[in-house]
Amino acid sequence: MVQRLALExxxxxxxxxxxxxxxxxxxxxxxxxxxxxxxxxxxQACHECFHPQDRKTxxxxxxxxxxxxxxxxxxxxxxxxxxxxxxxxRVIPQDWLCIVAHEYAHAHLGESGHSQKFASILxxxxxxxxxxxxxxxxxxxxxxxxxxxxxxxxxxxxxxxxIL
Numbered sequence: 001m002v003q004r005l006a007l008e009x010x011x012x013x014x015x016x017x018x019x020x021x022x023x024x025x026x027x028x029x030x031x032x033x034x035x036x037x038x039x040x041x042x043x044q045a046c047h048e049c050f051h052p053q054d055r056k057t058x059x060x061x062x063x064x065x066x067x068x069x070x071x072x073x074x075x076x077x078x079x080x081x082x083x084x085x086x087x088x089x090r091v092i093p094q095d096w097l098c099i100v101a102h103e104y105a106h107a108h109l110g111e112s113g114h115s116q117k118f119a120s121i122l123x124x125x126x127x128x129x130x131x132x133x134x135x136x137x138x139x140x141x142x143x144x145x146x147x148x149x150x151x152x153x154x155x156x157x158x159x160x161x162x163i164l
Contacts (some may be wrong), residue, residue, distance in 0.1 A: 002061050012085070013066035020161060024064065027162040035062040035088055042100040043084070052109070055079035057105050062088045062101065064160045065131070070128065070140030075098040075106040082107040089159030095150035100127045102147065114144035122147060 001011055003093040039060045039087040047055045050126055058081050065071060065087040083102040106112060122144070128131035131148045134140070145162040153159065 001085075002063050010066055012063045020157060024157070024160045027160055032062060035069055036060070039041055039088070039096065039100060043104065044098045045103055045129060046108075046125055049125050054108075056108060056110075058084060058104070060084040060086065062086055062093070064089060064157070067156065072152075073103045074111070075103040075123070077107060077110050077112070082110075083106070084151040085157065089153060089156040091150040097129060097150075098131060098148040098150045101129055101131060114141040119144055 007117075021150050039062055043058060043060045043121060059081070063085045065074070065085065071087070072090040073084065076083045076085070084100065086096065086103065091099060098119070102122065105118055105125055109118055109121050111118065116136050119134050119140070123133040124133075126148060134144060134147050155163075
């Protein structure tokens with residue numbers, strides 16, 4: 001279902017993983033509502049950082065993202081509502097809020113880049129959420145790609161296989 005909401009359907013990768021497809025789908029079927037509820041709580045916390053009239057309509061999903069893309073989360077600003085995807089297997093659960101905040105900043109801004117406007121929105125979110133805010137400096141766009149900092153997991157599929 002969520003593949004059709006991605007920027008490119010192959011970004012959501014379960015069916016091409018022949019070896020692990022059944023255990024991953026079983027784990028998702030048994031646990032995705034709980035995981036998505038946690039992500040929705042984080043999304044709501046981000047919404048609370050803005051006045052109601054400034055909040056955009058968004059939805060969020062935990063998904064295993066294709067490793068070939070090398071990303072922990074993404075935002076599709078072309079969908080209605082805006083769709084945020086988080087690969088919760090790629091970072092420790094304590095850092096899920098960090099990814100949600102990062103992608104929320106993209107969604108709120110309606111842009112995919114890491115400009116000064118993005119840094120301003122992300123800083124506002126971080127202050128509201130109790131995360132370390134970035135301080136804009138020219139040339140820091142590359143460091144904003146992974147702000148707030150998250151601790152990666154050793155095996156991104158371990159979560160989706162129910163090993164963690």
